[in-house]
Amino acid sequence: MYAVIMAGGRGTRFWPRSREKKPKHLLDITGEKTIIQETVDRIRPIFETKNILIVTGKKHARELSKQLPKIPLKNIIIEPEGKNTAACIGLAALHIQKKAGNKIMAVLPADHAIGNPDEYRKVISAAVQAAKRDALVTIGIKPDSPQTGFGYIEQGDSGGKVAGRDIFRVRSIREKPDENMARSFVQSGRFYWNSGMFFWKTSAILNQIEKFLPDLHVGLMKIKNALGKSHEAKTVADVYKKLPSVSIDYGVMEKADNVFVLPADFGWNDVGSWDAVYELANKDDQGNAITGGTDAIFEGSINCLIHSPKKLVAVVGATDLIVVETNDSLLICKKGFSQDVKIIVEKLETKKKKKYL
């Protein structure tokens, strides 16, 4: 059984710490280790290191391999360009098939935080069990609030139990809803947050790609024939240029028959913004969180997140602020507004301040 960690993403919402060369998963924003290191450490009790593959972009491969010295270099699969999750997953499936034949693959995002890793590993093991039925299995996170920032999965009929856990057929997969819809989703008790984690046999997903994304499948077959040959990199690059950019959710999961959801609750957090980092951080009595070894003094200030490893920071009379300093930039963001950090990154692009990207 193989794990495929998808480490694409630019992570513009973590500017100024996330940069073109350092997306979110390569940053230590939730603890002492980087998010990718935490992700790998979390699954090592259930996956052999040699069976953990990581798919990433050219720009990030070197830093990623540096952060994960135990992962063999040949397990780091480089995409020449980002083409969304369907292509990424298809490419990883080819690599596994070539290495080991038809195997179960667990597809995991590189950049999530998990509060209860023991439960997480148990759920993964159950999902792997379910995938043995030739099903496409996803994990649905039991929602505790009507988030509008996530996609949702609607459960259908019971699919029985795996490892003592209920599993359901998927009735529908929904894009990010508006607030009213999100509220009705949560109230219904039949909807889960889409975790972006998938479990299937390599043959199962490649068959479904062939059925629902034939153009992608044609491209993948060209790549398959080139794997391990001298022209592999060139073929992959040529094929990728023309591949459709489509998510596995939209391209396959919404359309296929044999799709199941395994509801779970293991303290999942997608670490989608600085607000999420604040929620995850250790806080003092005044709700202030200090990260990166920052030396900070607070006077009449509460609920602030401060990251400034190289400077003394004094905060006076301020509430609900996120302060992040790097060598060349400083972000001051009101809590609740951290989604708008990506607007800053857009402004940096249009203002030709690309050196700050």
Add this chain to the structure above:
Amino acid sequence: MYAVIMAGGRGTRFWPRSREKKPKHLLDITGEKTIIQETVDRIRPIFETKNILIVTGKKHARELSKQLPKIPLKNIIIEPEGKNTAACIGLAALHIQKKAGNKIMAVLPADHAIGNPDEYRKVISAAVQAAKRDALVTIGIKPDSPQTGFGYIEQGDSGGKVAGRDIFRVRSIREKPDENMARSFVQSGRFYWNSGMFFWKTSAILNQIEKFLPDLHVGLMKIKNALGKSHEAKTVADVYKKLPSVSIDYGVMEKADNVFVLPADFGWNDVGSWDAVYELANKDDQGNAITGGTDAIFEGSINCLIHSPKKLVAVVGATDLIVVETNDSLLICKKGFSQDVKIIVEKLETKKKKKYL
């Protein structure tokens, strides 16, 4: 006629820019020039450079002389330690008498901002006129709000006119009032903010010091005999150690008879805190002020003051913030709380973080 600029003050309220080695008047926090440079430039149309004396402390003399290359070095009078304004003024009066005999001296703080320098100079000229009557003359600022951060001067009977301007005897000099009292002061129309500017003949102030502060006068006479001699510095240091620390307001002005106030309105601002700097700064349509050549991007942020010359600063969803960055420190302060910056400085002292002072 001589000008004496009192350049003592630590300016802890402008941390992290004001430091032990750089008090407020040596900083460019209100414009391109430093406050002391602006102060000197402002009076140069009415005082000859050779007649401008500056009294300062040992730690700051070198930087001060660097900032004011046109002021002769011998015009920079060094106090061995701070002993409040009465000693400072007495020492300056001795220097003027030794240089030029009995002259009018204008005593001006080093660290105020003036919105209307033309009117300011006219008022000074009128005050100098009034001082020729052997009076002690001060300038009272017409208050536009019941400030509790200033002392007040109460007018008494008319003293006639000087240079076409009304002048009044001083009935009382008041310490910083509470808010109710400040409001009644302003409503009465008879109270002015105490500007800390004084005008008198050197003989007049030394006579009054002899009368009301005899200990100070004894010390000053010892210094007088030592001026220009090889043991001058040692004598001044020895005498200063034992001098009473008293303000000229409390020590002389409240007690003397021949005290007058010249009411004025020339856009006076004592630049007492970062809030005052914000008030004085140029602002954009959203009320954001950027100083020090800072490169800043605002997204949904209003009424902020940003000083960070070396970094790009992005402000998202924040209102009424003061952000000041230096090489080793970063201040984030809610507008209206900048008086509390001095608490940060106190904490730095007690926490043994003296390198940030």
